[in-house]
Amino acid sequence: MAGRERLTRASHSGLPEWLGRPGPSAYHRLNPLTKATLATVTAVAAVALGGLVGPALLVIGAVLIPAVAAGVLGRLLRLSLLLALPIAISAFLVNLFFFPGGRTELLRIGPIVATAEGLGFALEILARILAISGAVTLFYLTTRPSDLVLDLERRGVSPRIGFVANASVQAVPAMVERAVQITAAQRARGLDTEGSPLRRARGILPIVGPVILGSIAEVEERTMALEARAFGRPGRRTLLWAPHDTAAEGVVRWLLLAGLLVLVVARLAGVGP
Amino acid sequence: MPELEARGLVHVYRDSGVRALDxxxxxxxxxxxxxxxxxxxSGKTTLVRHLNGLLRPTxxxxxxxxxxxxxxxVAQLASRVGLVFQDPDRQIxxxxxxxxxxxxxxxxxxxxERLRASVARALVAAGLADDGEANPYDLGGxxxxxxALASVLAMETDVLVLDEPTTGQDARGVERVREVVEEVTTEGRTVIAISHDMRFVAETFRRxxxxxxGRIVLDGTPDEAFAHESWETLSSTYLEPTLAARIGHRLGLGPTPTDEGLIAALAARGRTAQ
Known part of the structure; x- marks a missing residue:
C-alpha cells in the first residue's frame, strides 16, 4: 500500500511520466532487486543443482510460470532461445557425441558415436543453459534498467556504479540504432550488403569502424556532459522517487539467498544427487 | 540524365506504425x-531515402x-543516386x-586513372585538395x-541528394556547398537537398x-514559396520566410526571398523615385 501511495504521488507531482509508472503485471511490479535476486538465484542454482530434474523444475517454476503471470511468455521464449541456441546446440552435440566414458551406443555416424550417457549429460547441460538464459531474459523483459539503478542508489550503491550498469544496458539499443544508420550511409555509397557472403564480409569494416569510434566519442561526450551537471559531486543524492518495495519482499530476498547458500555449501560438501 | 518520379508514395514504418509518407x-x-x-x-528524409532504395514504399x-x-x-541505385547523410561521423x-x-x-x-580523376575532382570541389593525406578525424566538424560530401561527389552520380548540408557549417562551408550545388547542376546533374536553412534554400535552389x-503542401519557385501568400503554409510546418522576404514584404517590394533580390528591388524603387 505504501508503495502504491508513493507511485500515485509520483504520477501527480510533476515528475516525468515514466517515473513511478506501474508495471502491467504483479510480477512487473515486484521490486527490481527482488527480480534480480530471483534471476541470480535461479541461474546459480541451475548450475549447483546438477542432474536433469532440478534445473528442469527451475525452468518451469522460476521462469515459465512467472513469465506466464507477467504475460511475456512468447517474447521470453523467442529471446531466450535466440540467446541460448548457439551455445545450447553446440554443447548438446559435443556432449552427445564426445562424452568421455559413454558406452551405450545410440547412433553411429562414421567414426562418431552418440551414446546414451552422452545424451543424458547433454540434456542436463541443456536444462542448465535454458534456466540461465530464461532467468536473465525474464528479468530483462520485466524490469526497466533505470528502476534497478534507482533502487540500488536508494540502498547506498554509488551512483557511478549504477550509471555504468544502466548505461551498459542502454548502450545496446543505441549501438544497434547507430549500426543501422551507418549501414544505410555506407550502402548509399555503394557498399553491397545484399550480395554473396564474401561481399558481406568485406562490408564489415566500414560499418564496425564508425560504430566503435562513434560509441567511444559518445561515451566521452556523455561523461563530460554528466560532469558539467555535477555528476561527480560527493555525497548522497536526493531521490525523487524510489521503486516499490515491501518488508515481505525483503524477507523473500534473504530467504532466497540463504537457500542458495545452503544449496551451494551442500553441493560442495558432496550432498545431493 | 534521368528523370526522377515518385508516384502515390506511402511509407509506414513497420516498427512504430508511423505513416511518414502519405x-x-x-x-x-x-x-x-x-x-x-x-x-x-514531416517526411523529408523518408522521401529521399526512397530515391536510392534505402527505404521501399509501402x-x-x-x-x-x-x-x-x-x-x-541499393548498390545498383547508388551508382545513379548519391545520398550524403546529415552526420558525417556515421560514415567516415x-x-x-x-x-x-x-x-x-x-x-x-x-x-x-578514372578513380584517381574522380577523387581529385571531388576533393577540389569540396575544398579538400590539400588534405588528401590527413586523417579524417583530425579535420574539424x-x-x-x-x-562526406566529397565522398559522394566522387561517385559522379546523375542525382545528388544532400541531407541538411549546411548544418554545423561555418560561412565558408555554406558557400562551398552552394558552389558545389551550382557546379553539379551546371553539368546537367540533379541536386535535391533537405534543409532548415531558409537563406541557403532561397539563394541556392530554383524550386x-x-x-x-508526409504530404507535399507547396511546390514552387523560391519567389512563390517565400511570398507573403505562402507564409501561412510555412508557419503551419514551423518554418519562417527569410529575413529578406519579410523586409521586402514590410516595404511593399513584392517577393524578395534573397538578399540580392531585396537589394535589387530597393535599387529599382530608388530609380523610380528619382
Missing part, C-alpha cells in the same frame, strides 16, 4: 535544383529514368581523406562534413518543395 507525388527533371523543407518528422512507386526502382538493389571509417573519398567510386567498380505530415 501519398507523395513528385517529379524532378534532369538538372533541376530542388530544396525540400518542412518541420522535423504503396506507390519510384522511377528513375522511367525504370522502377523496386527492381534494383578510413585513415586518410583520400581513402575515404575512394570508398564510393571503388564500390562502383572504378579503378586506375565543418570539414568532415565537406569530406522549393514544402512538406507537412
Amino acid at each position: 501519398g507523395v507525388d513528385l517529379r524532378v527533371a534532369p538538372g533541376e535544383r530542388v530544396a525540400i523543407i518542412g518541420q522535423n518528422g 504503396e506507390g512507386r519510384v522511377t528513375i529514368g522511367g525504370e522502377d526502382a523496386s527492381g534494383m538493389t 571509417f578510413s585513415s586518410s581523406v583520400t581513402a575515404e573519398v575512394e570508398f564510393g567510386p571503388r564500390n562502383l567498380g572504378r579503378r586506375g 565543418s570539414r568532415r562534413k565537406l569530406l 522549393v518543395v514544402v512538406m507537412r505530415e
